[in-house]
Amino acid sequence: xxxxxxxxxxxxxxxxxxxxxxxxxxxxxxxxxxxxxxxxxxxxxxxxxxxxxxxxxxxxxxxxxxxxxxxxxxxxxxxxxxxxxxxxxxxxxxxxxxxxxxxxxxxxxxxxxxxxxxxxxxxxxxxxxxxxxxxxxxxxxxxxxxxxxxxxxxxxxxxxxxxxxxxxxxxxxxxxxxxxxxxxxxxxxxxxxxxxxxxxxxxxxxxxxxxxxxxxxxxxxxxxxxxxxxxxxxxxxxxxxxxxxxxxxxxxxxxxxxxxxxxxxxxxxxxxxxxxxxxxxxxxxxxxxxxxxxxxxxxxxxxxxxxxxxxxxxxxxxxxxxxxxxxxxxxxxxxxxxxxxxxxxxxxxxxxxxxxxxxxxxxxxxxxxxxxxxxxxxxxxxxx
Amino acid sequence: xxxxxxxxxxxxxxxxxxxxxxxxxxxxxxxxxxxxxxxxxxxxxxxxxxxxxxxxxxxxxxxxxxxxxxxxxxxxxxxxxxxxxxxxxxxxxxxxxxxxxxxxxxxxxxxxxxxxxxxxxxxxxxxxxxxxxxxxxxxxxxxxxxxxxxxxxxxxxxxxxxxxxxxxxxxxxxxxxxxxxxxxxxx
Numbered sequence: 001x002x003x004x005x006x007x008x009x010x011x012x013x014x015x016x017x018x019x020x021x022x023x024x025x026x027x028x029x030x031x032x033x034x035x036x037x038x039x040x041x042x043x044x045x046x047x048x049x050x051x052x053x054x055x056x057x058x059x060x061x062x063x064x065x066x067x068x069x070x071x072x073x074x075x076x077x078x079x080x081x082x083x084x085x086x087x088x089x090x091x092x093x094x095x096x097x098x099x100x101x102x103x104x105x106x107x108x109x110x111x112x113x114x115x116x117x118x119x120x121x122x123x124x125x126x127x128x129x130x131x132x133x134x135x136x137x138x139x140x141x142x143x144x145x146x147x148x149x150x151x152x153x154x155x156x157x158x159x160x161x162x163x164x165x166x167x168x169x170x171x172x173x174x175x176x177x178x179x180x181x182x183x184x185x186x187x188x189x190x191x192x193x194x195x196x197x198x199x200x201x202x203x204x205x206x207x208x209x210x211x212x213x214x215x216x217x218x219x220x221x222x223x224x225x226x227x228x229x230x231x232x233x234x235x236x237x238x239x240x241x242x243x244x245x246x247x248x249x250x251x252x253x254x255x256x257x258x259x260x261x262x263x264x265x266x267x268x269x270x271x272x273x274x275x276x277x278x279x280x281x282x283x284x285x286x287x288x289x290x291x292x293x294x295x296x297x298x299x300x301x302x303x304x305x306x307x308x309x310x311x312x313x314x315x316x317x318x319x320x321x322x323x324x325x326x327x328x329x330x331x332x333x334x335x336x337x338x339x340x341x342x343x344x345x346x347x348x349x350x351x352x353x354x355x356x357x358x359x360x361x362x363x364x365x366x367x368x369x370x371x372x373x374x375x376x377x378x379x380x381x382x383x384x
Numbered sequence: 385x386x387x388x389x390x391x392x393x394x395x396x397x398x399x400x401x402x403x404x405x406x407x408x409x410x411x412x413x414x415x416x417x418x419x420x421x422x423x424x425x426x427x428x429x430x431x432x433x434x435x436x437x438x439x440x441x442x443x444x445x446x447x448x449x450x451x452x453x454x455x456x457x458x459x460x461x462x463x464x465x466x467x468x469x470x471x472x473x474x475x476x477x478x479x480x481x482x483x484x485x486x487x488x489x490x491x492x493x494x495x496x497x498x499x500x501x502x503x504x505x506x507x508x509x510x511x512x513x514x515x516x517x518x519x520x521x522x523x524x525x526x527x528x529x530x531x532x533x534x535x536x537x538x539x540x541x542x543x544x545x546x547x548x549x550x551x552x553x554x555x556x557x558x559x560x561x562x563x564x565x566x567x568x569x570x571x
Contacts, residue, residue, distance in 0.1 A: 055433070
């Protein structure tokens with residue numbers, strides 16, 4: 001006999017009495033309908049968790065401030081890290097996850113002048129960005145509210161973008177990219193593979209409008225005139241994401257390891273995105289403008305200015321103190337850990353961990369409901 | 385900590401029969417306040433989103449604790465405070481009623497450089513569009529309370545929390561993605 005959602009959720013949340021848990025578990029092994037219902041329940045749970053995490057007070061390490069709403073495809077569940085970050089960010093697979101916010105485009109090391117216009121990521125480094133910083137930036141920006149028409153600042157053309165990645169097989173995804181897809185060792189569970197096809201965004205800035213805005217904010221450095229009307233090209237290559245659905249590890253029950261909540265782990269890989277600056281534009285002049293933006297809090301400005309290797313560095317904002325630079329098998333990486341809710345009875349629920357690194361020109365990420373230690377172990381197993 | 389009410393009464397009666405009838409003598413209100421106030425306030429701020437209200441409710445909860453400690457043994461002040469605070473927040477939700485009419489989406493300024501960014505959905509407004517009990521159960525669960533604790537705070541049987549929570553999570557997502565249902569007219 002099938003179970004109602006209420007009972008299944010009790011099971012999922014570890015709130016069933018032991019005998020009942022055994023009965024539900026046994027039933028789930030044989031009933032596809034209930035198993036499917038369980039997946040939907042877990043997905044809803046993750047969704048609510050991500051949204052409500054944004055309400056937690058500001059002295060806690062802050063969750064990403066915006067949860068994007070995307071129309072749910074009927075019957076398709078969204079991976080946990082997507083609930084957390086939204087397709088926009090995940091599709092950029094950490095490579096461009098916060099590329100727009102990183103301010104740290106850097107030329108490829110030492111080649112001819114026109115090659116210096118191509119910015120690619122070779123190194124990933126953290127920049128601490130707290131909720132307080134975001135608030136300050138928000139406050140400073142809000143002074144311009146009503147005076148600036150953002151649409152007037154420029155125009156953008158997207159080529160090849162798709163509303164969301166398409167589901168595919170591992171084999172097909174492997175064919176679509178020119179590097180080896182490395183999967184973590186030791187993850188048991190069902191797996192879906194998604195491919196985001198390459199896309200290019202060409203944008204042109206209207207220098208007068210932008211400079212007017214900069215002046216409004218008190219910037220002393222303005223964009224050079226030669227930027228006007230010239231196309232910047234931002235190329236995002238093919239991105240592969242592999243989403244695992246893993247029966248959870250025990251929420252404190254040594255007798256029944258399979259009884260905990262379902263967990264989701266996402267693995268992503270892509271070549272570095274590329275920003276091409278138009279002919280005749282001095283990238284260093286652009287950098288000057290960005291670093292000197294008056295609404296940047298001092299601690300951000302200091303960190304930007306302190307990036308000693310402007311060549312090949314991409315900065316990833318870490319929220320609060322939960323992110324740091326680490327090394328795994330000699331490869332520099334960034335890890336971000338978010339802990340479970342701070343209620344008095346947290347049921348042993350794990351938080352989320354994310355590890356991002358760049359190896360041999362491929363940016364990889366692993367993210368999901370696991371401990372820091374597990375995340376690092378998985379990442380290590382993906383490195384050659 | 386949450387026990388079937390019948391047993392609690394019996395045990396208390398037994399204790400009172402033996403012990404001297406006096407207030408809980410080791411209850412140091414000042415110390416408890418200093419220890420518990422930050423977490424209490426944080427919890428109420430999360431639940432209500434309104435600092436002034438959170439402070440009022442925290443004060444109310446604490447006042448009740450002091451009174452209760454006068455009459456009986458409060459074993460776990462933090463748990464007691466959280467339960468009462470959650471209950472006060474729940475009562476507040478009921479007082480507010482459901483905001484089904486309110487616009488819950490506020491569009492971010494059209495950004496010329498990133499036209500695909502979706503509208504920022506106001507999480508709190510979606511919560512306000514839920515039935516007050518669903519809203520309370522949902523919020524309490526996602527700040528780490530057990531089903532039994534939630535049941536205590538909102539006056540439901542523990543074995544109906546699963547159903548309520550499943551419904552609340554589904555409704556919340558529905559509202560978040562599709563907007564609140566239009567107000568139904570009861571004929």
